[in-house]
Amino acid sequence: MTPEFVLGLFLIxxxxxxxxxxxxxxxxxxxxxxxxxxxxxxxxxxSYNEALALLTFGGVTTLTVYLFARVLQKKEGAL
Structure with a gap:
């Protein structure tokens, strides 16, 4: 087990x-x-593949930030 893998599991x-x-x-x-x-x-x-990790992280982060920003806007508008 590499240090990246162990640190990643801890952060998760x-x-x-x-x-x-x-x-x-x-x-x-x-x-x-x-x-x-x-x-x-x-x-x-x-710890497995650098290119796969960076592409997946970029895509997932973009989608989650967009979705949560939309939720924040709707919740603030409802108040």
Missing amino acids: LVGTIAVAFPREKTYLARLINLEIPGWGVLLVML
Whole structure:
């Protein structure tokens, strides 16, 4: 097991807990905490193939930020 793989698994675990149980229960805090397991997934994929990891990380990060930004806009408009 490479150090990238172990660190990636640790970040996935910690990030998932941070998203599920945030200190501040705001959508922005959850969006920021969602990046932690994203970096963990990147490190796990880097232990296998660099090109695959970077392309997947770029695509997934773009989609998740867009979706959460839309959710934030709709929630702020409803208040």
